[in-house]
Amino acid sequence: xxxVTQTPKHLVMGMTNKKSLKCEQHMGHRAMYWYKQKAKKPxxxxxxxSYEKLSINESVPSRFSPxxxxxxxxxxxxxALQPEDSALYLCASSQGQDSYNEQFFGPGTRLTVL
Amino acid sequence: xxxxEQDPGPFNVPEGATVAFNCTYSNSASQSFFWYRxxxxxxxxxxxxxxxxxxxxxxxxxxxxxxxxxxxxLIRDSKLSDSATYLCVVIPGGGNKLTFGTGTQLxxxx
Numbered sequence: 001x002x003x004v005t006q007t008p009k010h011l012v013m014g015m016t017n018k019k020s021l022k023c024e025q026h027m028g029h030r031a032m033y034w035y036k037q038k039a040k041k042p043x044x045x046x047x048x049x050s051y052e053k054l055s056i057n058e059s060v061p062s063r064f065s066p067x068x069x070x071x072x073x074x075x076x077x078x079x080a081l082q083p084e085d086s087a088l089y090l091c092a093s094s095q096g097q098d099s100y101n102e103q104f105f106g107p108g109t110r111l112t113v114l
Numbered sequence: 115x116x117x118x119e120q121d122p123g124p125f126n127v128p129e130g131a132t133v134a135f136n137c138t139y140s141n142s143a144s145q146s147f148f149w150y151r152x153x154x155x156x157x158x159x160x161x162x163x164x165x166x167x168x169x170x171x172x173x174x175x176x177x178x179x180x181x182x183x184x185x186x187x188l189i190r191d192s193k194l195s196d197s198a199t200y201l202c203v204v205i206p207g208g209g210n211k212l213t214f215g216t217g218t219q220l221x222x223x224x
Contacts, residue, residue, distance in 0.1 A: 031210055042201060042214030043158065056211065090157055097210045100146050105157040 003027075004106035006091050012112045015081060021109045023074040023091030029104075031097045032074040034066060035090040037108070043090055049074060050097040081113045115140050118204050120215035127222055131192045135218045137202030138184045146205040147178055147185050151198040152217065158201055161187075192222045 004025045013019050023032065031050045035043035048056035049068040063085075065077040074091055088108045094101040120137045127133045139147075147164035162169060164176040164185050175188040185204075189196055202215035 033210075042216055043212075045211055048210065050210075088155075094210060100163075101210060102148065102160050102163060103210070103212060104160060108157050110155075 004091055004093055004104055006089075006106040006109050008109055009107065010110050010112075012114065013078070013081065014114050015083070017081075018077070018079045020078065021076040021089055021091075021111075023076075023106055024072055025093040025104075025106075026072055027093065027095075027104070028071075029093035029095050030071060031094045031101065032068065033092040033094075033103065034064075034074070034076050035092065035105075037088040037090055047076075048097070055097065078111075081111075083113050086111055086113045116215075117141060117206060117213045118202055118215040120200075120202050120218045122216055122218060124219040124221050127192055127220070129192060129194060129222055129224055131222075132188065132190045133192055133220065134189075135187045135200055135202075135220075136184050137186070137204075137215050137218075138182075139202075139204045139206070139213075140183070141204070141206035142180075142183060144183075144204045144206045147176075148203040148212075149174075149176055149185075149187050150201040150203055152201055153198045161200070189220075192220075194222050194224070196220060197222045 034046040037043040047066045052068045067075040090108045091106040092103040094103045149161040150158040152158045168177045173190045177186045199217040201217045
């Protein structure tokens with residue numbers, strides 16, 4: 001089962017709200033990723049977790065806070081976001097952190113910040 | 115120069131046509147290469163990895179030319195359902211950080 005699930009599918013939040021995005025995979029993958037994608041642009045990497053430890057943070061503002069509670073779950077906590085943070089947030093996973101490991105994406109959470 | 119470059123298109127082709135996309139990359143140390151397709155408002159889906167010897171999966175053929183630093187995707191007998199944006203993805207060096215091209219839009223028409 002090559003499936004990555006994400007909840008919620010859509011999220012609308014105000015700039016003062018706190019919300020969380022959730023991602024889950026049951027493929028036994030040990031690397032998980034958060035990407036941000038704006039309209040008509042390719043995905044941009046935000047964070048990488050490898051074996052439940054944060055291995056890459058692409059200089060993402062602190063209003064985005066990732067968390068990896070266990071090897072199957074990845075969360076992205078959101079606080080005090082700006083309207084320009086509105087985008088599709090994609091989670092992905094891969095078997096390991098080697099370059100040949102293919103990454104599989106979840107369906108994404110479409111976030112609108114008012 | 116961008117790390118990964120693609121012609122954005124759109125490529126408008128009739129059903130049944132053969133269409134080819136190229137993608138160039140700037141880092142000669144790049145090790146892994148992939149093609150993903152992305153439908154409008156959906157997530158990227160892995161189409162195929164690209165191996166040094168080239169590889170084929172049904173109507174799709176991917177080639178890698180390390181000397182010229184480009185990869186290609188050939189789609190034969192295009193179907194309406196092939197309409198999507200095709201993303202060239204490179205991993206420049208070791209690790210697992212994907213670098214995406216801007217994507218090439220394909221529209222297959224009746």
